[in-house]
Amino acid sequence: MCPVCQEKFTGIRYNYQNLREILMDKKLAKLGDAYVNFVYSLALTEIYGEPIGARVNSDVLAKALKKAQLRKFLPVRVDRHSQGDAAEALIVYAWLQGAISLQETVKLITAHMGNHVEAFTLLLEEITRRVRE
Amino acid sequence: MCPVCQEKFTGIRYNYQNLREILMDKKLAKLGDAYVNFVYSLALTEIYGEPIGARVNSDVLAKALKKAQLRKFLPVRVDRHSQGDAAEALIVYAWLQGAISLQETVKLITAHMGNHVEAFTLLLEEITRRVRE
Numbered sequence A, B: 001m002c003p004v005c006q007e008k009f010t011g012i013r014y015n016y017q018n019l020r021e022i023l024m025d026k027k028l029a030k031l032g033d034a035y036v037n038f039v040y041s042l043a044l045t046e047i048y049g050e051p052i053g054a055r056v057n058s059d060v061l062a063k064a065l066k067k068a069q070l071r072k073f074l075p076v077r078v079d080r081h082s083q084g085d086a087a088e089a090l091i092v093y094a095w096l097q098g099a100i101s102l103q104e105t106v107k108l109i110t111a112h113m114g115n116h117v118e119a120f121t122l123l124l125e126e127i128t129r130r131v132r133e
Helices: A019-023 A027-049 A058-067 A078-094 A102-111 A114-133 B021-024 B026-048 B059-066 B082-096 B103-109 B116-132
Strands: none
Touching: A019 A078, A019 A114, A027 A078, A027 A102, A027 B026, A058 A078, A058 A114, A078 A102, A078 A114, A078 B059, A078 B103, A102 A114, B021 B082, B021 B116, B026 B103, B059 B082, B082 B103, B082 B116, B103 B116
16 A cells, blocks of 8 residues: 555544544534535535535534434534534544545545535545444 | 555646646635645644544734745735645645655654645745746
8 A cells, every 4th residue: 555645644643432423523523514525525626627625514414413323433423613623523533544546435426426415424424433343 | 656545636637837826716715625624634643643623813824925926926915814825726736746754744744743834835835836847
């Protein structure tokens, strides 16, 4: 494998015991917010053939989290915004860990862009599979 | 070279005739905003050893643009926010074109993080050299 592709950002001390801890990490969610908006913008850029900068709707991520069977890992009273945060935390965690590349993430979103919820559901499902392995 | 690293996002139709056109592209700046905030967040994450999501101050980018001798490519009356936009447009353009990798960008920022203006000045100088080659 290429040393650059495989290069991980090693500065983070990962102390997550399980999926729930990743999903509930608000700091990871903030980094995830920057990452998800970037890959989403890249996907739109690919589709429209011109540079686009955009933010993913929190509702879209919350719905995707539920469809991907990940809502159950969060406390019952967690609001939709925090559900979106959870999705963002997991998506960037998978990239940081090298479980999925940025290119693959963008391709997956792009391929299902007709339905944003579906695109992020499939991304979360794929990521969950890989992170658990 | 690794096919993944070298893989470019080819959806964009690049019609830029010169550096000025890149710096003045507001759509590219929007995508650049998402990218720059992400790489900046990653640099902070590396330094502090925990996930951080942050936005780069527009003033920092405007000052870096001037120090990197790129201010002269913009009209005289362009405000500081648009100067920041110009820096963001060029930074993401370099990445999209494969002139600099995301990892290298983060490392360069991280290495000079004691002075944010200096960090982005060096990044812009390096990018300008490569884009012009």
